[in-house]
Amino acid sequence: MVSDQKIIEACGKGSRKAFRELYRKYAPVLLGICTRYSNDINEAEDILQEGFIKIYNKIGSFRSEGSFEGWMKRIMINTAINHYHKNLKHQRYVEISEIHEQLSNEKDREIDPELPVNKEIILAIVQNMPEGYRFVFNMFVFEGYSHAEIADKLGVSVNTSKTQLFKARQYLRKKIQPYIKESVQNNING
Amino acid sequence: MNRDSKHMDEVFRNRFQSFEAQPPEYIWDRIKANIPGNNSGTLFSNPVSLASIAAIILIALMLGINTIKQENIQPANSIQKNQNIATSQDNTAYQNTNPVTIPAQSINTTDISLQNENPAGPQTGFGKSFPSLVSEEKPSARENIRVFTMGNLSSRKILAENDKPNIHADNQNLKPTYNSLSGNIQNYRARPELVMGVHFSPEVMFYPEDNINNQNSYRFDLSAALHFSDFFVETGLGLNFSKDQGGYSYDYQKYLGTYDDVYEVTFDSTENGVIPTYHTSPEDVYDSVSESYHPTKNKYTYLEIPLLIGFKKDYKRISWFVKGGPSFAFLVHKNIPEVNITDQDILLALNENKQPQRVSSNVQFVLGAGINYRIHKRVSLSFEPVFRYYLTSAYERSYIRSKHTYSAGVRAGLLFNF
Structure with a gap:
């Protein structure tokens, strides 16, 4: 080669x-x-x-x-x-203060890294995320950019970057939960 | 970050760690339609391949020359015969209607077809490997029998391999010729003449599609040419030294100083009333962005191997010639200085090398015409304007539009005949 x-x-x-x-x-x-x-x-x-x-x-x-x-x-x-x-459309950025409020109401729920959700489903979930969530999540989680770098590249504030990441995680958690429940149910039944 | 978030990130990272997707073929078609460039590159981008090709061509050339030379010299150990070869003192005749060349190795003194009457005398004959030469017929006609002698055949010794004879038998009459090593050879053609040379050539590069200052280079080379009457082939080794005018364009901000930024104000109540306290931090201040240019000299050294063919005509001491062919260049050294801003008060915003850089190998078509003046039996002066057209780009294409740059120069040197 x-x-x-x-x-x-x-x-x-x-x-x-x-x-x-x-x-x-x-x-x-x-x-x-x-x-x-x-x-x-x-x-x-x-x-x-x-x-x-x-x-x-x-x-x-x-x-x-x-x-x-x-x-x-x-x-x-x-x-x-x-x-x-x-493709940037008018997007509503949730302020970090709102997030902190929501966060305090949330219970910590761990997700098993070995959760039985295949790659195709996860890809579909990521692709269906709102664009702002998707970019911040990708840049932060996969590429390892800091919030300051993300803010600079996307032209948003650091707080907005943090907010988008938080919302992205919430979105993903919400989308994945049904698959986890289904998997657990299958294990019980079978 | 809470544990849930970490786990969430980890889940996705794991799932996409080696995620790949095979693109459909039409994507490449769309990309191809949007990029310039050529379809070659693998051959000419590989110096080893080029060197191998050059070596093969040279070896083939040398072998060809050698073959031509050998063809001019008849094999010393062959005997040609058309018919009626006869020999020996006992008048035995042998007939053969087909031309045969008999290697000397097949002549021996033990495998005898022709008997010598004199058992004490030397024996000779044609080997069994040529049975058609041996006729069982008795000698029929005296006129068909010819006895030939060579050298001191009084001893009736047929010259064997060590004597290096050439014996020819014409159609009707045996007319042996003896070409000794020191003798002249019929139809001898001129031997190729080897001419070696040392040259120096300054050149200027031109960029037909770019607004770039012409760059200068100079070259030292050793040449070797083989002349076959009016034509010659030439190769050699050269070192080309180029010194391109380069430069970095950069944006910078000049440091102007600091100011105290008030980030908080607190108020204290005192007997004299409310007194504000300003909490400050120093902030650097830079001037607006300015652009500057830092010139450099980019140096390159190429090893060059030309393969040229040419035509030459001599007029007494002066000869003129034209020649052309490819030349292969390989980068052996380069020195491109980095921009070095030592001013601590400068904040660099952008640092870009504006100068196109040369590539690691290229192929040129060389065209030259000039004159040689013989100053000694074996030494000549040579003067030759040279034009080079770059068949492959000499520069990285991302920086330059001109794919086919060209150069013009003058090559001068000394030639030595061997």
Whole structure:
């Protein structure tokens, strides 16, 4: 298998064949990321396409100091964020004070990490989340961005980022509970 | 963060840790339609492949030359015969209507078809490997029998391998010719002439589609050319030193100082009334964003291997020539300085290298024409304007529109004939 370094060099020289090789190697992983950030597979494919065009145009500026895969993932995430800005609708951001109030009324309910919910269901739940929730949740949980970084990238306040994350978790918990109950019921019955 | 949230995050992280989705084929078609570029790259981007191709071409060339040279020299140990080869003093005749070349190895003194009358004398004959040469007929006609002698055949010794003879038998008459090692060879063609050279060539690069200052480079090279009458093939090794004008564009904010930011005011009641207390913290102040440019010199060294063919004509001491062919260049060293802002009061906002950088290998088409002036029997001066057209981009395409840059220069040097 051709090394990434050779592929990068060939792509830098404009080789479409090398870029095809790059696409073949990384498109599945990157489409997985795009899927997490999008409403549906069509939007994910649009992000993937746009992201790969950016990668092709910027590959000459990649300096082999960090992870190439990491560099491509960041481009995909930034492309997804651009989509988010384009599609931004009027969204009601719940203030953090409201959240604290709600939080105090909530009982801590643990969710088993091994909960019997398959990947497809979880993906569907994530994709159906409100866009603001989805982006903050993805960036915070999967990409490890801080609230300050999320706020900067999404153009919202830090408090809004925190609020969105809280709401996202609430949303997910609510959506997952039925599957857990069903699983428990199945275990009892069977 | 409470435990539930941590668990929630962990659940999702686990589920998506190695999440992949296979994109449909039409995505690539859409991407391909939106990117420029070429379909090649793997061959020319691999210096090993290129070097291998160059080596194969060179070896093939050398073998070809060697074959041509050997064809000009008739095999010293062969005998050609059309018909009526006869030999020996007992007048035994042998007939053969087909031209046969007999290797000297098949001539021996033990495997005898032709008997010598004189048992004391040297014996010779044609081996069993050529039975058609051996006729069982008795010698029928004296006129068909010819006895030939070579050298000191008074001893009737047919020259064997060690003597390196060439014996020719023409259609009707045996007309042996003896081409000794020191003798002249009929139809001898001119041997290829090897010409070595050392050259120096300054060049200027041109960018047809970009507004970039022309960049200078210079090259030292050793050449080796084989001349076959008016034509020649040339290769060699060269080192090209390029010094591109580069630079970084960066935005910066100049530090102006600090101010005390009041983040809280408290009021204390005293005998003199209410006194406010201002709680402050120092805040840095920067000027508005300015743009600056930091020039650099980007240095590259390429190893170059040309494979050229040419045509040359001589007029006494002066000869003119034209030549052309590909040249393969491989980056062996580069030095691109990083921007180094030592001013502590500067806040860098953006740091971007504005200069296109060169790629690790490229292929050029070289076209040259010039004159040589012979200053000594074996030494000539050479002067040659050279044009190079870059078949593959010399620069990273993301920074530059011109895929096919070109350069013009002058190549001067000394040639040594061998």
